[in-house]
Amino acid sequence: xxxxxxxxxxxxxxxxxxxxxxxxxxxxxxxxxxxxxxxxxxxxxxxxxxxxxxxxxxxxxxxxxxxxxxxxxxxxxxxxxxxxxxxxxxxxxxxxxxxxxxxxxxxxxxxxxxxxxxxxxxxxxxxxxxxxxxxxxxxxxxxxxxxxxxxxxxxxxxxxxxxxxxxxxxxxxxxxxxxxxxxxxxxxxxxxxxxxxxxxxxxxxxxxxxxxxxxxxxxxxxxxxxxxxxxxxxxxxxxxxxxxxxxxxxxxxxxxxxxxxxxxxxxxxxxxxxxxxxxxxxxxxxxxxxxxxxxxxxxxxxxxxxxxxxxxxxxxxxxxxxxxxxxxxxxxxxxxxxxxxxxx
Ligand SMILES: O=C(O)CCC(=O)N[C@@H](CCC(=O)O)C(=O)O
Ligand SMILES: [Zn+2]
Numbered sequence: 494x495x496x497x498x499x500x501x502x503x504x505x506x507x508x509x510x511x512x513x514x515x516x517x518x519x520x521x522x523x524x525x526x527x528x529x530x531x532x533x534x535x536x537x538x539x540x541x542x543x544x545x546x547x548x549x550x551x552x553x554x555x556x557x558x559x560x561x562x563x564x565x566x567x568x569x570x571x572x573x574x575x576x577x578x579x580x581x582x583x584x585x586x587x588x589x590x591x592x593x594x595x596x597x598x599x600x601x602x603x604x605x606x607x608x609x610x611x612x613x614x615x616x617x618x619x620x621x622x623x624x625x626x627x628x629x630x631x632x633x634x635x636x637x638x639x640x641x642x643x644x645x646x647x648x649x650x651x652x653x654x655x656x657x658x659x660x661x662x663x664x665x666x667x668x669x670x671x672x673x674x675x676x677x678x679x680x681x682x683x684x685x686x687x688x689x690x691x692x693x694x695x696x697x698x699x700x701x702x703x704x705x706x707x708x709x710x711x712x713x714x715x716x717x718x719x720x721x722x723x724x725x726x727x728x729x730x731x732x733x734x735x736x737x738x739x740x741x742x743x744x745x746x747x748x749x750x751x752x753x754x755x756x757x758x759x760x761x762x763x764x765x766x767x768x769x770x771x772x773x774x775x776x777x778x779x780x781x782x783x784x785x786x787x788x789x790x791x792x793x794x795x796x797x798x799x800x801x802x803x804x805x806x807x808x809x810x811x812x813x814x815x816x817x818x819x820x821x822x823x824x825x826x827x828x829x830x831x832x833x834x835x836x837x
Contacts, residue, residue, distance in 0.1 A: 495519040495531060502574040505567040505588070508535045512591035513622075526579055535588030536633050539573055539580045545745045546645035547582040548638055550711070552630075553652045555606050555701055557593020561718050561727040562652030568729075569739060581745035585637040587630060589701070592622060597723065606715075607822060610707065612699040631704060638709040647711035648742075651702045654721045656815065659784035661759055662731075664690035666715040668703035674837040677753035679712045680760075682742075685750055687734040688716060690759040690785075692812065693831050696766070755833050761785075762831035764806060766823045771798040774816050774824060784812045785828070795824070 494516050498507040511534050520530045530538040535554070551569070553562035566586055572578045593600050600623055608627035619625050638647055665688050667675060680691055697703060706713040719731060741748055751757065774797040778786070787810040788794060794811065795802040806829050814825040 555589035661690035
């Protein structure tokens with residue numbers, strides 16, 4: 494079964510040729526240095542025979558139409574399979590939702606990135622493909638992170654692109670982490686990747702990055718790499734810095750990071766998530782308003798059930814506005830400037 498992958502060295506093609514499952518998992522070696530294991534469709538592990546101690550998860554296609562991260566991960570996997578680069582750390586790549594990639598849609602039945610942290614089994618239970626996949630992805634992350642007890646650092650970068658344009662093209666969401674400081678080193682690593690904006694989440698969520706952060710104390714982020722575009726339309730030159738820094742990370746080269754400097758990054762605190770309560774929820778602003786657009790106190794952001802939803806702080810910037818989510822889900826995050834006191 495893995496012969497097709499070994500011959501093509503194209504893990505995306507192999508995944509999309511087998512979008513629901515592979516007949517059997519398998520293992521092969523790259524030279525004397527790396528063991529490759531395919532655990533499931535879209536799930537591949539690179540294990541150096543003599544690892545340096547980091548466990549790194551790179552996930553993409555948790556939303557099927559977010560193609561730039563898929564191309565980026567597939568290129569990295571190709572370079573590893575072709576031995577153009579040799580990993581010094583354990584790396585798990587995940588293509589989250591292969592049927593949605595084929596469909597060219599965010600999801601098939603339910604948003605996969607609202608089903609982690611056990612949400613897949615709540616309510617109606619494992620009733621659709623995304624719920625089943627979320628449970629499996631949690632299992633693979635657990636298997637990967639639990640395999641070595643002497644891990645020096647766990648990392649999970651969950652790569653996405655945003656539905657609309659953004660005033661800050663690339664940005665990261667730092668999941669809620671009560672009692673743990675934010676990592677200055679990670680923020681400067683992201684900055685070196687060209688991701689110069691970080692949002693600190695204010696509450697637990699059911700996202701993939703929060704799952705890894707909470708259960709494995711991973712340095713985990715949801716990372717937005719620009720606007721959603723179909724395959725072939727992404728300008729991959731916009732990811733040169735990110736590719737370089739991921740190469741350096743997995744091949745254990747010096748990262749050459751600057752000291753933490755708040756002037757080099759835009760830091761936002763999520764002050765609230767506005768959830769949808771009624772079917773008639775609507776925003777007052779236009780569909781092409783960019784992420785990080787700021788509104789003054791008192792401005793009516795949205796209306797639902799005959800009520801106005803207004804800006805509460807002096808100024809709030811908005812991110813991910815989406816009125817078309819199911820009742821109960823997040824329609825938008827509101828942001829205020831963040832303090833740096835919890836960054837170390
Ligand atoms: O552009 C949008 O509206 C959504 C882009 C996206 O998929 N964002 C993630 C963020 C997850 C997080 O808050 O960590 C999502 O909505 O799942
Ligand atoms: Zn996404």
